[in-house]
Amino acid sequence: MSNNQENDGYGVSIFKPGTPAGEKTRGIIFFIVLSLIILVQAFYWLFANSVEPFVMGMPFGMFFVVLFIVIEFVTLLILFFSESKDSTEGGNS
Amino acid sequence: MEWMTVTLIIFIYLFFVLFLGTWAGRGRESSVVEYIAASRGLGFFVMYFLMGGAIFSAFAYLGGPGWAYSKGAAAFYILGYCALGLVPWWLWGPRAHRAGKKFGYVTQAQLFTDRFQSKALSVIIAIVSIMAFVQYITLQMKGSAYVFEIASGGRIPFWAGALIAYVVVVVYVFYGGVRGVAWTNVFQGAFMISIAWVLGLYFAFKLYGGPTEMFRQIAEFNPTHLMVGPGSKMSFAAFSSALLVSVLGFSMWPHLFMKAYTAKSERVIKQTIVMYPTFAIFMVPVLFIGFAGIMQVTPDVLGAPDRILPWMFIHMKFPAIIIGLVLAAALAAAMSTQDTITHAAGSIFAQDLVEPLKKKKHTDKEATMWIRISVVGFGAISYVVAIFGGQTLVSLLLGAYGSIVQLLPLAVATFFWPRATKAGAICGLLVGVLYNYGIVLQFIPKFWGIHAGIQGLVLNFIVLIVVSLLTKPMDKEHARKFVTL
DSSP: OOOGGGGTTTSOOSSOTTOOHHHHHHHHHHHHHHHHHHHHHHTHHHHHOOOOSOBTTBOHHHHHHHHHHHHHHHHHHHHHHHHHHHHHHHOOO | OHHHHHHHHHHHHHHHHHHHHHHHTTTOOOOHHHHHHGGGOBOHHHHHHHHHHHHSSHIIIIIHHHHHHHTGGGGHHHHHHHHHTTTTHHHHHHHHHHHHHHHOOOSHHHHHHHHHTOHHHHHHHHHHHHHHHHHHHHHHHHHHHHHHHHHTTTOSOHHHHHHHHHHHHHHHHHHHHHHHHHHHHHHHHHHHHHHHHHHHHHHHHHHHSSHHHHHHHHHHHOTTTTOOSTTSSSOHHHHHHHHHHHHHHHTTSHHHHGGGGTBSSHHHHHHHHHHTHHHHHHHHHHHHHHHHHTTTOOHHHHOSGGGHHHHHHHTTTOOHHHHHHHHHHHHHHHHHHHHHHHHHHHHHIIIIIIHHHOSSOOOHHHHHHHHHHHHHHHHHHHHHHHHHOOHHHHHHHHHHHHHGGGGHHHHHHHHHOTTOOHHHHHHHHHHHHHHHHHHHTTSSOOOTTOOHHHHHHHHHHHHHHHHHHHSOOOOHHHHHHTTOO
16 A cells, blocks of 8 residues: 555555545545445345345345445445545645 | 327437437537537536436346346346446546546547557557447347337337437437537436336336335245345356446446546536436336336246336336336437447547547547547447347457456556556456457356456456566656656
């Protein structure tokens, strides 16, 4: 994960130089959370490969998939608002 | 006559879309950046439907219920993929947008070509994209042809049904450019979503007294239908790898990737990503329609699973007007994807294949004319392929379709790894694409049921890294331009 200048400028560069530490941390946290959501969705059958119980009219597997779509949506909302709050306060877009 | 009313409604719908699409582009200047990217000026509302129209394709609207009907829980894959497909775009959408503004790109290949300083790359990407697009369009044409066939009680044959809808699309793309595509998608998207909700729930309640009872009966009838894994229609490995490869590959589709240049700002791109999972929620009732069909008709009677949605409506004794509206919505799904693809294919052919190979640069006006001509040409070719395409051709196209995800390493390398070189990029892409073809054409056996795209992707990354490290680094200042955007 370590960034920039160390290896003569050719190294993997996740963030552009000068990104504040707080923004980096947020980027990493949300990257991990969203990756986890993708993995849970892909491997949903590990957790919910069953018909019963029925929740909100849906079989459990389908409910689980929909639930994680909602969780994903909320995660993205939080990410969006925390970013736009920062950019209005800090003044850098 | 009932079928005449149904067909009439569909035609009224088609005229309306045609009008809206051509109207949207009127009075705009004739330039490349306007025609392809709406002068980088689309706001959130239009972007949301523009991107949504692309996923609400005939695959979602006809294929989704078809999967729910024939494959059961495997259809949950569509929900997950729909919801998550745009998430990786958070990484490259805003970056591509900044790069486009700074260096004047309007297509995906222009970005990669500039980064790796290779016209060959532009040509490879253009060819793979256009072949994949033909395959994509073929699927949509089948969808619209079904709609006409069913609406007219078999009186409008396949070739004519596919032709009618597609001519409308080509006309408004020709005149309206991306604005025509965007505004028709707003209308079509809103229309489809409302129809889907009302009818998905209607079937579950009308036929079974509610979704719970419906699913209980399905589970009794076939205990593994609502599960994946052994005994069901999709294995664990197939489900997981298909979902992963779709999520990784979705934002690599050139017609979606290049919409980063269409958005007014990065904020609009992020808003679109945030709201995108709502399309997956809209898909839930669409799947209900397919599940509701299980106890109503047997697969032999139905013919192809994709017919389940139209079949349900025809056999439910709805008034002709409702049937007309529902079928128009299914048509909207097919058309809202066709227009985006046709527009992108024309743009890519003219900008990424013709332009780099020409010695003298076109003026802006000439280049726009070239794109318009390419739109019509692509329209004609893909129609001919859809109607007359033989088996060999189909597998060639399928190979390209599966190869789109192989563009992912290019995006990663462009934005995050300055050390990547031209040779690495080209070799990686070629290995990924050829491996995928090897599987499609069955030179290489399928491996544990894992999606071919994932396997190709792993090889692609390895080759990209190894070859890049073995070759001389590219100009540092140039390569770092793209990671410091």
